[in-house]
Amino acid sequence: xxxxxxxxxxxxxxxxxxxxxxxxxxxxxxxxxxxxxxxxxxxxxxxxxxxxxxxxxxxxxxxxxxxxxxxxxxxxxxxxxxxxxxxxxxxxx
Numbered sequence: 001x002x003x004x005x006x007x008x009x010x011x012x013x014x015x016x017x018x019x020x021x022x023x024x025x026x027x028x029x030x031x032x033x034x035x036x037x038x039x040x041x042x043x044x045x046x047x048x049x050x051x052x053x054x055x056x057x058x059x060x061x062x063x064x065x066x067x068x069x070x071x072x073x074x075x076x077x078x079x080x081x082x083x084x085x086x087x088x089x090x091x092x093x
Contacts, residue, residue: 017093025092029085037080041073 045051048069056073058066 037077
């Protein structure tokens with residue numbers, strides 16, 4: 001009656017990576033892209049004409065532009081360190 005055939009798990013072939021491989025890949029990507037994120041932060045600071053120490057040395061008397069720069073730099077750094085490695089790991093596996 002019903003012509004639908006269900007494959008058992010033993011007959012199907014699919015790639016199932018080991019959790020250790022996924023974890024090591026994720027850690028490697030986090031390390032590499034954290035370095036890239038730090039490089040982007042240093043590049044953005046040099047485009048603004050300030051050193052990295054001056055860019056991150058803010059307090060309540062800092063200008064609004066400096067505060068927005070620090071927010072944008074932290075966003076780029078965290079996106080490169082955590083978001084991109086997660087998405088790349090998802091795409092790879």
